Amino acid sequence: MGVMAYIAAAIAVGLGALGAGIGNGLIVSKTVEGIARQPEARATLQTTMYIGVALVEALPIIGVVLAFIFYAGAGS
Amino acid sequence: MTDPSKMNKLMLFSIAGIVIACLVIAEIMPHRRTVFHGVVLGASVSCFNIFYMARKIMNIAKSASGERKGRATLGFGFRIATSILAIVLAIEYPHYFNEIAVCASLVTGYFILPIIGFIMVLNEDKHHAK
Numbered sequence: 001m002g003v004m005a006y007i008a009a010a011i012a013v014g015l016g017a018l019g020a021g022i023g024n025g026l027i028v029s030k031t032v033e034g035i036a037r038q039p040e041a042r043a044t045l046q047t048t049m050y051i052g053v054a055l056v057e058a059l060p061i062i063g064v065v066l067a068f069i070f071y072a073g074a075g076s
Numbered sequence: 077m078t079d080p081s082k083m084n085k086l087m088l089f090s091i092a093g094i095v096i097a098c099l100v101i102a103e104i105m106p107h108r109r110t111v112f113h114g115v116v117l118g119a120s121v122s123c124f125n126i127f128y129m130a131r132k133i134m135n136i137a138k139s140a141s142g143e144r145k146g147r148a149t150l151g152f153g154f155r156i157a158t159s160i161l162a163i164v165l166a167i168e169y170p171h172y173f174n175e176i177a178v179c180a181s182l183v184t185g186y187f188i189l190p191i192i193g194f195i196m197v198l199n200e201d202k203h204h205a206k
Binding site for chain 2: 020024028031032035036039042043045046047049050051053054055057058060061062064065066068069072
């Protein structure tokens, strides 16, 4: 149980962080590109980025919290 | 399009409603009190995370349009750290907070925010159609 819990924690954190990194990178890069091209569209793009980042970030937070629970469970 | 501060205000009201409902239900059902206290803790941390994220996103947009100098980041590490702090509290004090409830409610704000965004955009579209 101990070793498997550590592996589960590592997979949950690693894959969650990978997905969030790619997703956030794409969202922020496209938004910054759009704002640099059209500064007057900042409000619209900012709100779209806000919703997009919120959608992307939910999963890695669940992953990290689950990993921490696995880690705490493996130690006890 | 809607302003992030308007969305934040609506989200704050929604989470405040959830927190008040959980506190009332916790008093009605004392044998399930730890679950509702866990939901209160998780929803509060989630609300704080969303406000912090909104501030960071506004800073990034200001940097991109040249209104602000210096480096702008998303602050993801800080949000992860606050989430871990909440779950550590639940692990350390299991008599007060249910661990699973805290874990599940840490993403309350992240689910409420897109729903509020979609509803506001739909309302604006209806307003423009008239």
